[in-house]
Amino acid sequence: MFSANTYQNRRNVLCEKLNEGIILLPGNNPVPMNYPSNWLRFRQDSNFLYYCGLDHPHLNLVIDVKTSESTLFGDDLTVDEIVWEGERTKVSEMAQLAGIEHWLPSAELQSFLKDHNNHIHYLPCYRGDQQIFVDGLLNGQSKGASKELIQSVIQQRSIKTDEEIAEIEAALQVTAEFHKIAMQSTHPGVKEQSIVGQIEGHALSEGRRLAYPVIFSVRGEILHMNEYNNVMAGGQLALNDSGAESPLHYASDITRTFPVSGKFNDRQKEIYDIVYDMQEAAFTYCAPGKSYKEAHLEAATIAVRGLKKLGLMKGDVDEAVKAGAHALFFPHGLGHMLGLDVHDMEGLGEDLVGYNEDEGRSDQFGLAYLRLAKNLEPGFVLTVEPGIYFIPHLIDQWQSEGKHEAFINYDALESYRDFGGIRIEDNILITEDGFRILGPHIPRTIEEIEAEMAENNA
Numbered sequence: 426m427f428s429a430n431t432y433q434n435r436r437n438v439l440c441e442k443l444n445e446g447i448i449l450l451p452g453n454n455p456v457p458m459n460y461p462s463n464w465l466r467f468r469q470d471s472n473f474l475y476y477c478g479l480d481h482p483h484l485n486l487v488i489d490v491k492t493s494e495s496t497l498f499g500d501d502l503t504v505d506e507i508v509w510e511g512e513r514t515k516v517s518e519m520a521q522l523a524g525i526e527h528w529l530p531s532a533e534l535q536s537f538l539k540d541h542n543n544h545i546h547y548l549p550c551y552r553g554d555q556q557i558f559v560d561g562l563l564n565g566q567s568k569g570a571s572k573e574l575i576q577s578v579i580q581q582r583s584i585k586t587d588e589e590i591a592e593i594e595a596a597l598q599v600t601a602e603f604h605k606i607a608m609q610s611t612h613p614g615v616k617e618q619s620i621v622g623q624i625e626g627h628a629l630s631e632g633r634r635l636a637y638p639v640i641f642s643v644r645g646e647i648l649h650m651n652e653y654n655n656v657m658a659g660g661q662l663a664l665n666d667s668g669a670e671s672p673l674h675y676a677s678d679i680t681r682t683f684p685v686s687g688k689f690n691d692r693q694k695e696i697y698d699i700v701y702d703m704q705e706a707a708f709t710y711c712a713p714g715k716s717y718k719e720a721h722l723e724a725a726t727i728a729v730r731g732l733k734k735l736g737l738m739k740g741d742v743d744e745a746v747k748a749g750a751h752a753l754f755f756p757h758g759l760g761h762m763l764g765l766d767v768h769d770m771e772g773l774g775e776d777l778v779g780y781n782e783d784e785g786r787s788d789q790f791g792l793a794y795l796r797l798a799k800n801l802e803p804g805f806v807l808t809v810e811p812g813i814y815f816i817p818h819l820i821d822q823w824q825s826e827g828k829h830e831a832f833i834n835y836d837a838l839e840s841y842r843d844f845g846g847i848r849i850e851d852n853i854l855i856t857e858d859g860f861r862i863l864g865p866h867i868p869r870t871i872e873e874i875e876a877e878m879a880e881n882n883a
């Protein structure tokens with residue numbers, strides 16, 4: 426945990442942003458896997474973690490906006506429970522660790538809320554059990570999640586403090602090891618599953634967990650591939666998108682793409698260079714006041730320019746980007762916020778987190794998936810993750826519709842159908858005068874990746 430002071434300050438800042446009422450922050454409970462006592466591994470709610478850091482199930486926090494005083498609701502374990510689970514920190518000690526002034530048994534929460542016949546602010550629920558719990562507590566009298574609270578939390582959590590950045594960098598230390606392990610262990614004939622096992626095993630052996638399910642595949646064009654059944658072959662590319670959590674559950678999110686054989690072929694080098702240039706171009710937009718949507722569109726422009734040189738696209742570059750033709754190859758957004766969640770605060774509403782108030786989300790294919798479009802501010806932590814993919818289903822659909830024929834050379838695409846995809850992803854902090862790539866350096870250039878892979882084969 427951070428110090429009690431950190432959590433107290435966070436709650437004070439939150440209360441200053443709101444006018445009146447009380448804030449209800451439900452902690453998470455264990456989720457059953459297949460019957461009630463067989464649980465999935467417990468993950469605390471990120472907002473609960475942010476405001477009190479207590480990493481135990483069956484806790485709820487109430488904050489009085491006017492006084493900024495908090496009450497922790499929870500129960501010490503009974504002897505029966507200790508027989509099965511062992512001891513856990515007493516609720517009174519938890520409250521002290523988090524600088525919480527009062528604590529009460531869980532059974533008193535509902536009457537406490539009733540007595541404070543006041544505006545009860547709470548955040549959107551993303552788990553069914555959480556929604557049922559909140560509805561029950563409020564006796565169906567709820568007016569829904571509080572927009573005022575949502576916006577205040579987003580404002581506060583968007584700006585990372587030094588101690589949060591240190592956590593994200595602690596996550597990246599282990600993530601860097603994931604990526605080196607993957608590069609060193611990948612060879613023709615190795616199963617994807619074996620690499621995923623090594624990554625997950627490494628996380629566990631370091632006492633960490635994953636910030637999201639590993640994406641590791643020679644089918645890199647499948648953006649969120651979570652199956653690992655292929656035996657890798659020379660000539661293929663492996664895409665590894667994996668990130669560890671820090672001890673306090675801050676996320677990291679890194680992607681590297683490398684040749685299974687250890688050496689990029691000429692065609693792979695050509696596409697890799699374009700993606701690398703997309704990321705470099707995007708970095709130049711990573712500074713306070715710059716729009717991340719502009720960064721996305723600049724990356725798209727670099728993609729079209731490069732693909733045009735290879736004869737895969739044609740026509741006017743700016744017109745192609747404006748029309749959205751690049752999205753055949755770059756169908757996702759350039760990046761997203763990163764923090765306690767890998768897509769930070771997405772549960773509070775993607776548009777509220779990622780878009781300027783006066784700017785709506787595009788409905789153009791590709792641009793519509795951009796999670797972060799707003800102007801950047803010092804303290805934002807985000808991903809920069811351009812990619813180029815050859816997605817046979819999408820190519821076939823667009824070709825059959827004659828979509829963007831003025832910009833796409835469908836005939837030339839034929840020989841790329843089994844290329845897969847390349848993504849390069851790093852995590853950055855927006856500083857007062859630009860940006861800083863977080864965490865240790867992870868081989869990123871073609872030369873660095875080939876050297877990393879060769880080291881193990883020597």
Ligand code: GLY
Nearest residue numbers: 637666678679767
């Ligand atoms: N790492 C997966 C994603 O950003 O969606």
Ligand code: MN
Nearest residue numbers: 678808810850
């Ligand atoms: Mn990402």
